[in-house]
């Protein structure tokens with residue numbers, strides 16, 4: 001938080017800034033999509049606008065390289081370890097705000113667990129706790145500007161301050177696909193991309209597995 005505030009002063013007043021990270025979980029029939037299976041040992045947790053300021057910088061670099069290349073191809077993104085799609089929709093929301101001329105962006109998310117990819121495709125979430133503190137703004141002030149539809153969400157225990165978050169409009173404005181695959185598999189087909197995001201993926205893999213994943217992503 002302190003870092004973000006310091007960095008804020010360095011940004012031009014009219015720069016598009018992502019909202020701060022927002023904890024969400026998918027809304028579906030099972031409601032336990034993000035559970036940690038004892039035999040998997042894989043953390044799935046994710047936030048909307050994961051690593052906000054850092055994410056902006058990475059996207060800006062990818063965009064700059066794309067512009068300099070004067071490519072006629074569609075701008076393309078891979079979200080490696082896409083979980084329930086929070087990173088994917090955050091990236092698309094930001095790209096639409098800073099580079100609307102790109103039109104439809106191609107985004108492929110890859111995750112090892114089918115239930116996560118299904119939830120990502122569904123694009124229906126809810127916030128998980130009230131967000132009315134000094135440092136956290138009400139998501140209703142920021143998310144609709146980035147294309148997310150919000151409605152009050154009633155939880156049996158917390159009765160105010162929660163929202164359902166619908167990212168389907170963002171999904172449908174782009175060419176979005178969530179695939180199931182193990183990124184350690186060298187035969188996995190990963191499309192070429194202008195921007196490859198692998199936020200919070202490598203740290204929980206063994207050094208050998210992490211190296212294989214990076215190699216696979218770079219070959220793509």
Ligand SMILES: C[S@@+](CC[C@H](N)C(=O)[O-])C[C@H]1O[C@@H](n2cnc3c(N)ncnc32)[C@H](O)[C@@H]1O
Pocket residue numbers: 042043044045046047050080081082083084086087110111112113116181182183184198199200201
């Ligand atoms: C901690 S989450 C990070 C999600 C998102 N990238 C973010 O930063 O918010 C890590 C994700 O990587 C996925 N994952 C772990 N190992 C994987 C592998 N070998 N192949 C594909 N996905 C994997 C997990 O299922 C999980 O959804």
